[in-house]
Amino acid sequence: MSAGHDSSSMKLTLHVWRQKGPDDEGRFxxxxxxxxxxxxxxxxxxxxxxxxxxxEGREPVVFDHDCREGICGxxxxxxxxxxxxxxxxxTTCQLHMRKxxxxxTIYIEPFRAKAFPIIRDLATDRTAFDRIIQSGGFVSVNTGxxxxxxxxxxxxxxxxxxxxxxxxxxxxxxxxxxxxxxAMLFTSAKVSQxxxxxxxxxxxxxxxxxxxxxxxxxxxGNCTNESECQAACPKGISVTNIARLNREYLRASLVGKSQ
Amino acid sequence: MLSWLQxxxxxxxxxxxxxxxxxxxxxxxxxxHLAGNLTLxxxxxxxxxxxxxxxxxxxxxxxxxxxxxxxxFLAHIVLAxxxxxxxxxxxxxxxxxxxxxxxRTPGSRSMMITGVLILAFIVVHLIDFRFxxxxxxxxxxxxxxxxxxxxxxxxxxxxxxxxxxLTLHLSHAFQSALQTLGLNHxxxxxxxxxxxxxxxxxxxxxxxxxxxxxxxxxxx
Ligand code: FES
Numbered sequence: 001m002s003a004g005h006d007s008s009s010m011k012l013t014l015h016v017w018r019q020k021g022p023d024d025e026g027r028f029x030x031x032x033x034x035x036x037x038x039x040x041x042x043x044x045x046x047x048x049x050x051x052x053x054x055x056e057g058r059e060p061v062v063f064d065h066d067c068r069e070g071i072c073g074x075x076x077x078x079x080x081x082x083x084x085x086x087x088x089x090x091t092t093c094q095l096h097m098r099k100x101x102x103x104x105t106i107y108i109e110p111f112r113a114k115a116f117p118i119i120r121d122l123a124t125d126r127t128a129f130d131r132i133i134q135s136g137g138f139v140s141v142n143t144g145x146x147x148x149x150x151x152x153x154x155x156x157x158x159x160x161x162x163x164x165x166x167x168x169x170x171x172x173x174x175x176x177x178x179x180x181x182x183a184m185l186f187t188s189a190k191v192s193q194x195x196x197x198x199x200x201x202x203x204x205x206x207x208x209x210x211x212x213x214x215x216x217x218x219x220x221g222n223c224t225n226e227s228e229c230q231a232a233c234p235k236g237i238s239v240t241n242i243a244r245l246n247r248e249y250l251r252a253s254l255v256g257k258s259q
Numbered sequence: 260m261l262s263w264l265q266x267x268x269x270x271x272x273x274x275x276x277x278x279x280x281x282x283x284x285x286x287x288x289x290x291x292h293l294a295g296n297l298t299l300x301x302x303x304x305x306x307x308x309x310x311x312x313x314x315x316x317x318x319x320x321x322x323x324x325x326x327x328x329x330x331x332f333l334a335h336i337v338l339a340x341x342x343x344x345x346x347x348x349x350x351x352x353x354x355x356x357x358x359x360x361x362x363r364t365p366g367s368r369s370m371m372i373t374g375v376l377i378l379a380f381i382v383v384h385l386i387d388f389r390f391x392x393x394x395x396x397x398x399x400x401x402x403x404x405x406x407x408x409x410x411x412x413x414x415x416x417x418x419x420x421x422x423x424x425l426t427l428h429l430s431h432a433f434q435s436a437l438q439t440l441g442l443n444h445x446x447x448x449x450x451x452x453x454x455x456x457x458x459x460x461x462x463x464x465x466x467x468x469x470x471x472x473x474x475x476x477x478x479x
Contacts, residue, residue, distance in 0.1 A: 017355075028355065081358035088360075107356045114351040177360055179368070180346035182271070212270055221349030222271045222342045225435040226367045231360035240443055246272055247441030253267040 008038040010102040014049065016061055017109045022117045022125075028107075038098035042085060043068060043075060045097055046108075063122040068093040070234070073169030076176070077122055078109040083177040083232040091171060091234040111176035115183070115218045126172045128218040129186060133170075136210035137190040139199045158196045165192035167235040177232030180221030185229035187215045188245035189237050195248055205256035208248040272439075274342055279436035281335040286433065286458065288328060293465045300472070305402030313398045336378060343371050366430035366459075373424035380421035409473035418470040426463030430456055 012033045019026030033052070036045050043065050050060035066074035075092040079085035085095040100106065108122065116124040154162075166189070174185035191208050194200030200207070223242060230239045267273040295315065301307035315321065366373075387408055393400045408414040433455030437443070442451075 026352075078354060078356075081354060081356040082360060109354055109356070112350060112352060112354055114349050179363070181349035181351075182346070184271075212272060213266075216271050219349055220271070221346035222275055223439075224275075224342075224346070224367070224370065225431075225438045227362035228360050231362040239438070240445075243438050243441045243443030245441075246276070246439055249270070249272045250267075250276065250441060253263060253273075 008098075010036045010038065010097065010100065010104070012036050012045075012100070012103075013105040015105065015107045016049075016122070018061070018121050019110075019118050021120060026118070036097055038096070040097045041068070041093055042077070042079065042095040042097065043093050061122060062120040064124065065093060070094040071169060073171035076111045076124060076126075076171060076173070078107075078111060078176060080107050083111070083173040084171075084234050088231070089234055089236050091169075091173075094234075111172055113172075113175045113181040113220070115181070115220050116172060116175065124172070126170075128220070129170050129172060129183070131218065132183070132187055132211055132214045133190060135214035136203070136207035137194070139194060139203060141199070152198050154197060162193045162196040165189040165196070165237065165241055168193075168233075168237050169235060171234060173232050173234060174229035174237070175220060177228045178221065178223075179226055179228060180224055182223045182229075183215050183218070183220040184223040184242045184245065185233060185237055185239065187211055188239075188241035191248055192241045192244050195244065204248070205252035208245070208252045209256070212245070212249050274338055275439045277334060278338050278342065279439040281331050281338070282432050282436050284331045285335060286429070286462075288331070289462050289466075293462060296469060297465070299402060299405065299469065305399070308402045309399045312401050313395065316392075316395050316398065332381070336374070339371065339374055364431060366427045366432075367435070369424075369427055370431060373428040376424040377421065377428060380417065380424075383417055384421075405469070406473050409470045412474075415470045415474040419467055419474070422463045422467040425466070426459050429459035429462055433458055 010033075014031045014033065015028045016031060017026060018029045031049055031052075033045070033049060036048065040048070043063070046061060046063055053060050064074050064076050066072045068075070070091045070093060073091075075084075077084065077092045079092065079095070084090060084092045085099070087095055087099055110118050110122045111124050111126075115128040116126050119125050168186060168189035170186060172183075172186070175181055175183050178184075191211055194207065195204055225239070225242075227239050230237065268277065295311055296308075298307040298311045299305065388401075388404065391404075393404070409418050434451050437451050437455075
């Protein structure tokens with residue numbers, strides 16, 4: 001630990017959400033950190049907090065994280081009222097403390113949605129997303145030899161759009177940011193990445209019906225087109241995907257072949 | 260047999276599609292209503308307006324249209340309350356501190372509040388001119404009724420004031436409805452936004468012109 005880097009060392013007051021389990025009321029706990037380096041990531045700052053708590057013989061704060069390089073979608077947090085913090089298009093693990101100032105007070109809350117129950121403190125159960133994927137977010141393929149490259153032609157436009165949709169890391173930030181706790185951006189990205197490609201075509205109708213059905217069953221809200229999800233998304237997923245999901249769903253419902 | 264239809268309409272997307280379709284229908288009604296009202300400005304004796312009101316009220320299809328319109332309103336209102344309740348439940352315990360990411364507009368964030376205000380206005384408006392409307396032969400009285408209601412301070416405040424929530428509501432309504440129906444395309448997205456906001460302004464200012472003209476102009 002490098003103490004004494006005056007220009008890069010900050011004092012912070014943290015209001016951290018603590019909750020013993022899904023049914024606990026929960027409350028904010030106030031902690032002071034006296035030597036936070038501006039080079040730390042937000043999660044490293046929480047590591048420092050946890051070290052301090054452990055040294056004091058107290059329970060460390062539970063928070064989700066895994067890759068810490070912005071690709072796994074495991075980190076979360078609502079920081080000062082904003083999903084993944086104040087910087088657009090990055091995850092919490094990619095947020096650096098230089099975006100904050102010496103003396104700042106920072107509120108740290110978990111993602112809040114009925115479909116994402118709090119496990120403990122800041123960690124949330126986002127397996128609802130896994131169940132949406134399991135309901136149809138895949139293609140059934142015969143495994144065998146790898147097909148020749150370009151055996152299936154995909155236009156550049158579609159490849160690009162499918163790739164943009166596939167950038168979704170499933171963090172759930174869209175749900176957390178949505179005023180209605182809707183999961184439309186996530187579900188639409190997952191439907192779109194397959195609907196745009198020939199491999200996704202055979203199961204197109206069944207997929208969208210099943211995934212929207214599962215999304216509703218999980219208790220997510222109804223989209224009111226506020227676009228907060230797009231603004232909060234660490235991967236810049238566009239609400240154009242939501243329009244596509246609406247189209248896909250209506251098409252499958254009204255004129256689709258699957259029951 | 261109808262299970263696919265039930266499933267569709269009960270789904271989150273189905274409910275929103277119903278909201279969008281009823282909403283678009285109501286926008287259509289507003290445009291027609293505004294066009295009809297503008298006959299008030301055609302001449303100072305109110306002849307054009309009387310003619311319009313008489314023609315409209317002597318049309319035997321009017322009661323059917325009125326029932327349809329009532330159903331449109333009721334479906335839109337009932338669904339709005341249902342969807343809003345579900346959305347509150349979907350959040351559960353709310354955030355202590357909440358800062359938007361900058362995408363919400365005054366219109367989008369206030370749809371429920373402006374909707375309720377518009378509903379309250381509609382009740383007053385129906386009491387004023389629908390339940391109290393003159394007999395067919397005496398339609399010439401209607402223009403005078405409008406004038407005396409809108410030139411009074413209370414009437415002016417109600418009829419002018421209600422256009423603020425209406426304009427706000429419409430500023431989000433049109434583009435939101437098209438997005439829900441999946442009508443989104445890079446070629447048209449900008450146009451849809453402009454048309455949506457333009458419609459909101461035209462309808463809002465259009466209806467506001469009547470209380471303004473009667474209250475300040477004395478005579479239209
Ligand atoms: S920890 Fe993997 S994306 Fe942040």
